[in-house]
Amino acid sequence: MASLATNCAGLVLRNPILSASGTFGHGLEMQHFAPPSCLGGLVSKTVTLKPRHGNPHPRIAETEAGLLNSIGLENRGIEAYLRDVLPQMASADCVVVTNIGGERVEDFAELAACLDARPEVDALEINLSCPNVQGGKLPFSTDPRMAEAVVRGVRAATRKPLFAKLSPNVTDIGEIARAAEAAGADAITAVNTLLGMSVDWRTGKPGINTVMGGYSGAGIKPVALRCAWQCVRSVRIPVIGCGGIATAHDVLEYLVVGCRAVEVGTACFSDPSQLARLAPEIARLLEERGIESIEHLIGTLRTTLPVQPAPAGAR
Numbered sequence: 001m002a003s004l005a006t007n008c009a010g011l012v013l014r015n016p017i018l019s020a021s022g023t024f025g026h027g028l029e030m031q032h033f034a035p036p037s038c039l040g041g042l043v044s045k046t047v048t049l050k051p052r053h054g055n056p057h058p059r060i061a062e063t064e065a066g067l068l069n070s071i072g073l074e075n076r077g078i079e080a081y082l083r084d085v086l087p088q089m090a091s092a093d094c095v096v097v098t099n100i101g102g103e104r105v106e107d108f109a110e111l112a113a114c115l116d117a118r119p120e121v122d123a124l125e126i127n128l129s130c131p132n133v134q135g136g137k138l139p140f141s142t143d144p145r146m147a148e149a150v151v152r153g154v155r156a157a158t159r160k161p162l163f164a165k166l167s168p169n170v171t172d173i174g175e176i177a178r179a180a181e182a183a184g185a186d187a188i189t190a191v192n193t194l195l196g197m198s199v200d201w202r203t204g205k206p207g208i209n210t211v212m213g214g215y216s217g218a219g220i221k222p223v224a225l226r227c228a229w230q231c232v233r234s235v236r237i238p239v240i241g242c243g244g245i246a247t248a249h250d251v252l253e254y255l256v257v258g259c260r261a262v263e264v265g266t267a268c269f270s271d272p273s274q275l276a277r278l279a280p281e282i283a284r285l286l287e288e289r290g291i292e293s294i295e296h297l298i299g300t301l302r303t304t305l306p307v308q309p310a311p312a313g314a315r
């Protein structure tokens with residue numbers, strides 16, 4: 001049996017598959033479809049300091065090749081998360097990652113401080129796509145200085161491994177990844193949703209109430225894969241790929257470009273149980289090719305470009 005275990009940011013993952021934030025609840029609600037024991041890890045929906053009702057409906061629209069969403073970070077806030085959700089996560093037989101979001105640099109650090117002492121949490125993922133209310137509402141992830149400030153604040157508040165989750169909606173994602181690494185991130189998650197919109201020409205109505213929203217799913221895979229690869233080339237910390245992953249082949253593509261793990265999002269909506277089928281299918285594909293360990297595949301992209309991605313062992 002091929003080994004699927006991988007190391008990422010000091011965490012041992014039984015396989016490289018994690019759920020993506022906001023698409024799988026907090027994880028345990030979905031265990032009848034995909035038990036945690038089939039996964040490397042569960043990433044929670046973004047948690048904020050105060051409860052948030054989110055944006056007005058409609059806030060999800062289907063497109064030809066994926067989803068548009070403008071959920072607006074609906075969640076019950078950190079108090080309810082600490083009290084009601086985390087105690088249950090203690091029984092999750094996989095790595096548990098809490099995704100945090102804020103409107104100010106200080107919000108992120110405060111959230112990290114609240115979570116630091118909780119043993120149920122193995123790592124934090126920082127959702128840098130949140131709008132910065134002190135800086136013209138542009139997402140933190142679009143400015144390397146803001147991204148660095150957020151990660152630095154969180155780093156000072158916790159010793160838990162930190163994933164900095166980046167937005168693809170930037171000119172040079174490598175620059176943002178380097179800023180997050182310099183500020184103390186232990187891994188980069190690449191990427192969050194692409195900015196998109198849809199419209200029904202008959203009614204003239206946009207697909208979602210906010211007109212523009214986050215585009216995800218199959219259609220974004222080439223963009224997200226490119227972003228992940230650019231991050232791999234830009235930093236020495238591990239990169240976790242995310243965007244348009246639905247099949248075992250998709251997962252393996254991200255590993256070949258150098259990611260040490262992946263997160264699966266939109267695909268969970270059409271069939272949450274497929275998350276549980278990915279690892280056995282990957283093992284089968286590796287065995288078919290005579291590859292003993294997933295580690296042997298990571299970063300094996302064959303390119304004639306002068307600058308090669310750093311070898312997997314260097315991260």
Ligand SMILES: Cc1cc2nc3c(=O)[nH]c(=O)nc-3n(C[C@H](O)[C@H](O)[C@H](O)COP(=O)(O)O)c2cc1C
Pocket residue numbers: 020021022023045046067069071073099127165191192193214215216217218220242243244245263264265266267
């Ligand atoms: C309905 C929905 C809600 C999401 N909520 C969050 C969230 O709360 N925090 C976050 O960091 N990303 C959130 N995301 C982004 C996903 O975690 C993921 O980065 C993105 O959808 C790309 O992956 P995918 O193509 O596999 O869905 C959400 C995505 C969707 C579709």
